[in-house]
Amino acid sequence: MAFGLFLTATSCSGDTGEKPVGALVESETPTANIEEATPTQTPTPAPTPKPATTPTLGENPGSSGLGDPYFPTLGNGGYDVEEYDLQLLWDPGSKYLVGEATITAKIVEDLTSLNLDLSGMTVTSVKFEGSNLDFFREDNELIIVFQQPVVKGTMAALEISYQGFPGLVENLNLPHSGGWFNTENMFYVSGEPSSSQAWHPVNDHPDDRAQFRIEFTAIPLVEARTWNWEFVTNGFLVEKTESDVDKSITWIYETRYPRAPYLTVLAYGIFKESEAVTLGDVHLRHWAESPPLPSDIFEAGVETFGHDYHAMFEVFTNLFGPYPFDTYGYLVLNETLGYALETQTLSIFGYDTYQEPNIHVHELAHQWFGNHITVGDWSNIWLNEGFATYAEYLFLEESVPSFSIDDSFFIPMYELVEQGNTFFTQPPPGDPGRDNLFSASVYFRGAMTLHALRLTIGDALFFDSIRGYVEQYGGQSATTNDFIQLVEEATGSDLEEFFNGWLFQDNLPPLQELYD
Numbered sequence: 001m002a003f004g005l006f007l008t009a010t011s012c013s014g015d016t017g018e019k020p021v022g023a024l025v026e027s028e029t030p031t032a033n034i035e036e037a038t039p040t041q042t043p044t045p046a047p048t049p050k051p052a053t054t055p056t057l058g059e060n061p062g063s064s065g066l067g068d069p070y071f072p073t074l075g076n077g078g079y080d081v082e083e084y085d086l087q088l089l090w091d092p093g094s095k096y097l098v099g100e101a102t103i104t105a106k107i108v109e110d111l112t113s114l115n116l117d118l119s120g121m122t123v124t125s126v127k128f129e130g131s132n133l134d135f136f137r138e139d140n141e142l143i144i145v146f147q148q149p150v151v152k153g154t155m156a157a158l159e160i161s162y163q164g165f166p167g168l169v170e171n172l173n174l175p176h177s178g179g180w181f182n183t184e185n186m187f188y189v190s191g192e193p194s195s196s197q198a199w200h201p202v203n204d205h206p207d208d209r210a211q212f213r214i215e216f217t218a219i220p221l222v223e224a225r226t227w228n229w230e231f232v233t234n235g236f237l238v239e240k241t242e243s244d245v246d247k248s249i250t251w252i253y254e255t256r257y258p259r260a261p262y263l264t265v266l267a268y269g270i271f272k273e274s275e276a277v278t279l280g281d282v283h284l285r286h287w288a289e290s291p292p293l294p295s296d297i298f299e300a301g302v303e304t305f306g307h308d309y310h311a312m313f314e315v316f317t318n319l320f321g322p323y324p325f326d327t328y329g330y331l332v333l334n335e336t337l338g339y340a341l342e343t344q345t346l347s348i349f350g351y352d353t354y355q356e357p358n359i360h361v362h363e364l365a366h367q368w369f370g371n372h373i374t375v376g377d378w379s380n381i382w383l384n385e386g387f388a389t390y391a392e393y394l395f396l397e398e399s400v401p402s403f404s405i406d407d408s409f410f411i412p413m414y415e416l417v418e419q420g421n422t423f424f425t426q427p428p429p430g431d432p433g434r435d436n437l438f439s440a441s442v443y444f445r446g447a448m449t450l451h452a453l454r455l456t457i458g459d460a461l462f463f464d465s466i467r468g469y470v471e472q473y474g475g476q477s478a479t480t481n482d483f484i485q486l487v488e489e490a491t492g493s494d495l496e497e498f499f500n501g502w503l504f505q506d507n508l509p510p511l512q513e514l515y516d
């Protein structure tokens with residue numbers, strides 16, 4: 001994720017007196033603007049069926065969390081999801097969603113029950129091997145009780161029917177609101193570290209990546225205002241059909257790479273697709289909410305705002321290794337979001353962040369760092385943000401001959417600290433705390449840590465280590481310790497003190513030693 005604050009890599013080098021805290025405020029939740037409902041087509045909300053008594057969970061219930069130190073109830077233990085097959089029926093008039101989720105998971109412990117994460121929404125039935133299962137809800141947990149224990153190694157397919165008015169993820173004290181946002185002209189889904197559980201049952205943690213197949217059907221409004229609306233999500237559109245009966249339109253998207261649930265983006269509105277370009281093996285195409293955004297928005301991205309995706313792909317594939325997926329693009333909304341998010345293969349931007357070329361660089365870099373390699377838990381957030389921020393400076397270094405990371409970023413950061421401004425360097429980024437998940441220090445001191453490492457071990461070993469990290473942990477999750485161990489093995493050096501100072505101690509390590 002990148003906030004509007006982090007607009008230019010050099011913005012922190014000049015106006016030293018400024019402390020732009022205000023720029024870090026969360027984007028406002030768009031006000032739901034309820035359109036006139038079309039009562040004849042609105043599905044009837046179902047009452048919540050509840051077991052008469054809370055069913056017994058047996059000896060081996062799956063856990064309600066994955067042990068995340070910041071978000072203990074995100075994710076669940078005892079299974080590993082392989083695929084989410086989500087069938088969604090959306091009524092844009094009433095903004096009511098009816099969903100059928102088939103979740104295929106490998107059971108990794110003997111289980112008498114398991115948990116899924118789900119915020120709001122009403123579950124109407126849970127089926128397993130043709131039988132209805134008992135289930136109940138506790139806050140954002142959906143607890144499903146098996147009739148007989150399911151043994152470790154089983155591939156289980158759970159069919160969950162649910163419905164409701166999707167909204168923001170509740171009960172988690174998120175540092176940044178996530179979930180389903182309705183606006184007057186569309187909806188979109190976005191949010192880190194959690195957004196998926198606002199609209200489907202999920203193992204909501206980056207440590208459980210899975211395939212997604214999304215089948216989305218929109219009921220047409222009576223006044224036919226939605227006839228030209230498009231549904232957009234990650235991956236490839238494999239089918240789009242219109243029903244002869246009621247003129248509803250169905251889109252089916254599939255992905256070819258597993259992803260963390262928070263990296264799913266969904267949007268439905270008036271979206272224009274750019275012409276597709278092929279960059280090597282990558283299919284590059286974008287979407288824009290146009291109109292009202294200008295009809296030449298894609299051209300303006302290149303000509304006015306300077307988004308040079310050819311150059312970005314060239315620099316990053318040289319530095320980090322091959323792009324880890326087969327498609328990429330941005331989705332730009334006619335919203336002032338205050339941030340952009342690296343939703344996998346289709347990053348989401350507001351029209352504000354869209355205009356900042358460095359944010360495009362940042363979100364593309366996240367496809368390697370954050371998406372291909374996911375965080376083992378959220379305390380390791382600097383492995384996402386420090387890397388993506390440093391990638392902004394690496395891109396400038398590679399593409400602007402006179403640009404110096406030392407002179408434009410690294411040394412000026414020390415000067416700010418000398419002047420008493422610790423906005424970009426406190427708290428230490430290695431374990432910033434839940435409320436500081438997106439603090440400026442996670443981004444900037446995270447990036448400084450990587451630059452200091454490069455100064456310490458030299459360019460050759462530094463870039464070998466980064467490529468080695470992508471090769472070893474791509475498609476998996478990683479922790480700070482994994483990264484440190486990998487660099488220590490690559491260099492044959494003990495770097496414990498170095499990383500401890502940079503990531504966990506209050507004071508920045510002395511500058512002079514790095515240039516000796």
Ligand SMILES: [Zn+2]
Nearest residue numbers: 001002385388
């Ligand atoms: Zn980011």
